[in-house]
Amino acid sequence: MSDVPASVSGSVRDHVPLAKVAPPELPAVVVAETRAARLLAGPPAPVTVLVAPPGAGKTVTLTSWLGSTPTLAGRVAWATLDRNDNDVASLWTTLLAALRANLSLASDHGIAELSSAPTAAGVDEALIRQLGVLLGPQDPPFVLVLDDLHEITEPDALASLELLLRLRPRGLALVLAARYQPGISLHRLRLDGSVREIGPEDFVLGLEEAGQLLASLGHDLEDEDVDALWRRTEGWVAALRLAASELQRGADPRQVARTFGGTTPTVAELLVFEVLDHLPSETREFLVGTGACRELTPTLAERLTGRKDAGAMLEELHQRNALTNRLARGEGQEPVYRYHDLLRGYLGNELQRTDLPRWRQLQGELASWYADRRQWRLALEHAVGSAEQDRVHAVLREAGVGMVLDGDGPLIERLLDDAQGTWRKDPVIGGLLAASALARFDAVTADRHLAAVAVAPASNIDPAGDPWLSAMRATVDLHRARFSSEVATALRDADIAGVGDTGDVDLDLLGLIQTGVARVRMGSPVGSRRDLERALHLATSTSRDFPRVTCLGNLGALATLAGRIPECDEHLETALQIARRRGWDGSQLTAQLHVLVAWWALLRGDRSTARREITALPPPPTLGNPDMRVAAAALTALADHLDGAPARPTAIRLRSAWDQLGDAETTPELACMLIPWEAKLWLAADDPVAAEEAARRREPDLDGSAEELLLRVLLARAKGLPAAKARRWLTPAHTGDVRARFAVNRIWVWLLAAQLAAEAGSTQASYEALTQAVRSAASDHLVGLVDAFGPATKDLLAANRGRFGRHEGFVTELLEWRSTEVAPTAALALTPVEEAILRELPTHRTMADIAELRGVSVNTVKTHLKSIYRKLAVQGRREAVEEARAQGLL
Structure with missing residues (x-):
């Protein structure tokens, strides 16, 4: 028997395939729950409209919902539509066949009364009334699913569906699923609140959901690989399933995560058959001509294609969910569209394959477009794509220094990774590649770039020839010299080249940061502070937060060395506020900030703050800056020690932190900061030999400092040097004739002087030195620093209790403070x-x-x-x- 009423026009097929009217089987592995699934859950709305691109999971989501809702068991009719249903008679024949395919309706004699279908001549309201009589006012209602409704475009067919929506029987719930918004009016339904709309964004998988899907398909990947695939697929279910297929074939997960994209064969096939083949040829050509853009406006699309209707075409692609999104923009602004990353990758590859000259010409157009709008990242990307060295040179000359300042050095390196050898000889390109490498503390790569640059050393360049280039090269050379012992020469050359005074804000800002840091190495804290404050002013006045954080961190370090602790606190707090607001916290940029906050917390005895800041640091081995690698590892070890870890293991960890650096240069001040602690730990562990090795490790960095004298006396006392002679050795540091490079180390000098004087029988001299230490420590509440010098200090403080005037409260707190001394268990x-x-x-x-x-x-x-x-x-x-x-x- 035929499923089609006898009165249906002879033009209608006399049989509806069962597959069209049978709900699809739920796959063995379902899609991870999305927002769409959550919106759909529960009893059906009178009308539900699901719109999403192909492969988003519409059908699976619907099938899963129907199968997991017990009240709908046996109450569902399903019609999968295709282009053969694109007329009134064919459409309704399929709908009625779907109803008859339901077992509960098929056993109802009333189904036989639905013996006619609308014809092309008009819409039959009587049929809908008959349907209402058949279904009755059921609760829950009977559900009719119309899948792939986008296939219906014929006006009369759409009008018949609008009639069904308007006269929908109370006992019928309609579910309409399509790739794009169906051509029927939903206005009245929205007004009376009877329609539930689920859009493309509701089908996009979040990061966690993407990981769940991949795991359900048998691939439990590392978090970073899941993140990479999620970003590449943008949460598109079909693409994630294809990625799983690649993994199923035994591909390396890390490789798939790195290379999966629009050029992956299975992805390309999906894009062609499910997206591009459904578009007119002129639309496909438009896509190819604009596919190189990450984002584009109608104006840009018109410039690239010459089409006056470019805006209309973009909007049509967006409305058809052809993997084209319209981004939110303010009122009155030109709309901005974005192609899905996989589609963009496919389109770009297709144009390069079929017409490389046109591809390069478009890349040049885009480079100019973005350069005119000062969107330098995109300008550089497209300049490289144009394969024109002059374009790349021009972009980097104009904006490369600023990009390095803003933390975009890795982008410069990535874009130019495969650059031709001749490009690397360009003084601007090569110089900025070196600057980018140095920004991540890679001196080896920087040396390779500098060696390739066909330019004489900066000191030999006539400033009148190209002062900007001379200053840029001198700035890079100075940065490189910070990793070696050539800082003095490079700083002199930088001053000659006018670094910091070129009039180019970006170059001056970068130059002043370098000279500010270098002058500390040269023993000029005043000059360092001057340059860094000028750099901070430039960064603030130009709203450049990345270098602003850098300047604040360096000023905080400078204040730390000078012992200006409130000033340091202010700089660090401001820098961390900016970093947290910009999402940079926990990165390499903020490592110095957390190190300094943790350091002062330890010296103040605030262990909880120290722990919190140490936790915020990246793992020490991942830090590019050698200073930060040592400091982070050392701080972690010292925090453990102050929480009870023995002296010897702690000292071993400190020694290991230095040993792992190899030949890498560190700032002298870091040695002055850490080595006295390490030597004290070795002595507490009764290992003077190791303590002596620690003191010699960075001997040139300690040379001529109070820290050198402090270590010399500590080591000599451990060998039995009489207290009176030890006092004489320490005197230049005690009196200040020999300066401490790390200012708070003066407190340890005074504490040692107090101990030696007491042992030598000079009670008054001991009290005076002890008072100096207490006065200096109390002003910044350095409980941890004083306590860490050892039990003899507390004995002296207790013996002189009541003699410290306004600092008596600090001494009392220190004596009562639960300490873990710098001594082993x-x-x-x-x-x-x-x-x-x-x-x-x-x-x-x-x-x-x-x-x-x-x-x-x-x-x-x-x-x-x-x-x-x-x-x-x-x-x-x-x-x-x-x-x-x-x-x-x-």
């Missing part, structure tokens, strides 16, 4: 022999018995016992046993 500080002797102390064995048992002399046992008592800070055998039990050693 006894368990790990004791040598294996000492541990063995310690285990004999609770017994009744005498020293002679222990000596005989160990096979050594009594004097050797006495020597070990003295070391045990010192490390446990006790006076005798009974106290040693009690303390060892308290520490869990026995």
